[in-house]
Amino acid sequence: MLTLIHKPMSRSASIRWLLEELGVPYETKAVTIKGPDGSGARDPSNPHPHGKVPALVHDGHVVFETPAIALYLTDLYPEAKLGPKVGDSARGAYLSWLAYRTGVMEPAFLERRLGLKHIYGMMGWAAPEEVEEALNTHLAGKDYFLGQTFSAADIVVGGGINFMMMFKLMNETPLLKDYCARITDRPAFKRAMELDAGK
Ligand SMILES: N[C@@H](CCC(=O)N[C@@H](CS)C(=O)NCC(=O)O)C(=O)O
Incomplete structure (x- = not known):
């Protein structure tokens, strides 16, 4: 159970x-x-x-x-x-984006929310504007994090993007807005x- x-x-x-x-x-x-x-x-x-x-x-x-x-x-x-199985060529991307949610994305936007200065070489995550750029760049031309196939990475990272844009922690872009509309339209x-x- x-x-x-x-x-x-x-x-x-x-x-x-x-x-x-x-x-x-x-x-x-x-x-x-x-x-x-x-x-x-x-x-x-x-x-x-x-x-x-x-x-x-x-x-x-x-x-x-x-x-x-x-x-x-x-x-x-x-x-x-x-989620792609072990041996699938998409497995590496899948694991990376899952880890990104809590290891990079969340700390970056909490840093912004708390008004902290980003310290390169010390903080294990990237600065919030770099995370925004990475997400927009990665999703350009794709429907989902792994390309054309929906996966749990869209729930874990995509759900986080949706939440952070809703609470104005992340800047909304047309691309991220469309992406969030796509994933939240699911039954x-x-x-x-x-x-x-x-x-
Ligand atoms: N890194 C954890 C974070 C979990 C987390 O902080 N959850 C919040 C609820 S949104 C919580 O339980 N907060 C209670 C607390 O901090 O004691 C995860 O992603 O699963």
Whole structure:
């Protein structure tokens, strides 16, 4: 059994979206988390080492960190074709973009949000304007991160782009706007959002 440790409308919504894309049975376990305004508290029953969401429990095994959960699930259900298998020529790009979400993209835009100065050679991520340029350059002429095929990289990175543009952390470009419209038009995305909204 798959259990998503979840808080609606948080980062774990992207894993719910992925589970809906996969079309596999899963349950959600709602937990409380600490909020940025000091509200909320860690749920002692959350197996994530820092009490964050998402976490996934699969037959008693805990997986945490969004890219790791996405990779775990797309490897577990290869028939859904949401992530290239080991040996596939697109596998390297897939892994790289999954890692990019939390290793580069998120820290860069948090740096912008907090008004921090980018320090080259020290910060392990790129400056926000360079991330924007890289994303726009990579997606030019493509429908999805891996080219013409939708994959979980579009949920993990694309979902992040959608969120960051919505909250004005990332500059909107016609290309990114079109891309986000394409990925959020998917029935699984709409289902996940409706479920999160309690509909
Ligand atoms: N790097 C983690 C970040 C997870 C994360 O920070 N989630 C937020 C919710 S959007 C959270 O649980 N915050 C509670 C806390 O920081 O204690 C991932 O991508 O899975």
